[in-house]
Amino acid sequence: MENTFTPIEFQKARDFSNKMNATFEFLKQNFKPFFKSLLYIAGPPMLVGSVLAGSLYSGYFGFIGNMSRNQGNPDVITDYLGSPMLWVEITLAVLLMFLSGVMIVAVVYNYMLEYDARKSNDIDVNTIWERVRNSLPMYFGTIFLYWILLIAAYLLVILVIIGAAAISPWLAFLGGVAVFIGFMYAIISLSLLFIIRAYEKIGFFEAMSRCFTLIRDKWWSTFGLLVILSLVQSTLSSLFLIPWYINFFVSMMHSIDRNPFQEPSFTQELINNIFMTLYFIVSFLLYSLPLVALAFQYFNLVELKEAKGLLSRINTIGQPAANNKTDEQY
Numbered sequence: 637m638e639n640t641f642t643p644i645e646f647q648k649a650r651d652f653s654n655k656m657n658a659t660f661e662f663l664k665q666n667f668k669p670f671f672k673s674l675l676y677i678a679g680p681p682m683l684v685g686s687v688l689a690g691s692l693y694s695g696y697f698g699f700i701g702n703m704s705r706n707q708g709n710p711d712v713i714t715d716y717l718g719s720p721m722l723w724v725e726i727t728l729a730v731l732l733m734f735l736s737g738v739m740i741v742a743v744v745y746n747y748m749l750e751y752d753a754r755k756s757n758d759i760d761v762n763t764i765w766e767r768v769r770n771s772l773p774m775y776f777g778t779i780f781l782y783w784i785l786l787i788a789a790y791l792l793v794i795l796v797i798i799g800a801a802a803i804s805p806w807l808a809f810l811g812g813v814a815v816f817i818g819f820m821y822a823i824i825s826l827s828l829l830f831i832i833r834a835y836e837k838i839g840f841f842e843a844m845s846r847c848f849t850l851i852r853d854k855w856w857s858t859f860g861l862l863v864i865l866s867l868v869q870s871t872l873s874s875l876f877l878i879p880w881y882i883n884f885f886v887s888m889m890h891s892i893d894r895n896p897f898q899e900p901s902f903t904q905e906l907i908n909n910i911f912m913t914l915y916f917i918v919s920f921l922l923y924s925l926p927l928v929a930l931a932f933q934y935f936n937l938v939e940l941k942e943a944k945g946l947l948s949r950i951n952t953i954g955q956p957a958a959n960n961k962t963d964e965q966y
C-alpha cells in the first residue's frame with residue numbers, strides 16, 4: 637500500500653516538548669534506514685570495541701575475585717597490572733570506542749543532511765557511506781582541536797587554582813567553583829559544534845563562535861534537552877545490564893565455598909561477556925538520541941534568531957508543493 641510521506645521540517649521554531657517529539661518522530665520515521673546505516677558503517681569498530689570493553693569489565697571483576705580469594709596478595713595486583721595483554725586490550729578498546737563515537741556522529745548528521753536534501757526516508761547505506769567518507773577528516777579534525785583546547789584550558793585552570801591556593805584556600809575554592817560553572821557553560825554551548833560544521837560548512841573557530849552566539853539566552857533549554865535525552869539513553873541501555881546482574885547474583889548464591897567472589901565458570905563468564913558487549917553496543921547506538929535532539933535544537937535556535945525557515949517559505953509562495961511519496965514509511 638502506497639503512503640504519502642510527509643517529511644519533517646527542520647528549519648522550524650519548536651518549544652521543548654516539540655523538540656522531543658520531533659526527535660522521536662524522526663527516529664520512528666527513519667528507523668530502518670537510519671539504524672541500518674549506523675550498524676553497517678559504525679558497527680564493525682563498535683562491535684570489536686564493545687567485545688574488548690566487555691572482556692575488560694569481566695576481567696576486572698575476575699581480578700577483584702582473585703584479590704578476595706588470595707586475601708589481598710600483592711602478587712595478584714602485579715600479575716594483573718603487569719600483563720601486556722591487558723594494556724593492549726585497553727589501548728585497542730579506547731581507540732575503537734573513539735573511532736565508533738566519531739563514526740556515529742558522522743552517520744547521524746550526514747543522514748540528517750541527506751534526509752533534508754531529499755525530503756525522503758528512502759536513503760540507502762551506500763549514499764550515507766559516501767557522505768561519511770568525504771566528511772571524516774572534518775569530524776576527526778573537529779574532535780582533535782576540541783580536545784586540544786580542552787587540555788590547554790584545563791592546564792591553564794590548574795595553574796590559576798594553584799596560584800590562588802597560594803594566596804588563600806577560600807580563593808582557590810571560589811576559583812574552582814567558577815571554573816566548574818565556566819566549563820559546564822562552554823561544554824553545553826559547544827555541543828552544537830558538529831551540527832554547525834556539518835550543516836553550515838564553516839571552519840572550526842568560526843563554528844565555535846557561532847555556538848556561543850546561537851545558544852545565548854537558550855543555554856538552559858539546551859542543557860535540559862541533553863540531560864533528558866541522555867537519561868533516556870542510559871536508562872534504555874541499562875536494561876541490557878539486567879541479565880548481567882542476574883547472572884552475577886546467581887553465581888554468588890551458588891558459591892560452594894560461600895565466597896561471594898568465587899571464580900566464575902566458563903559459561904557464566906561467556907554470558908557476562910555477551911551481555912556486557914550488548915550493553916556497550918546499545919549504548920553507542922542510542923547515543924544518536926541526544927545527537928538528533930541537538931540538531932533540532934540548532935535549527936530551532938537558527939529559526940528563532942534568524943528566521944531562515946520563514947524566509948525560505950516566503951520565497952516559495954506561489955510555487956507548486958512537492959508531492960513526496962515513498963513505498964514504505966518507517
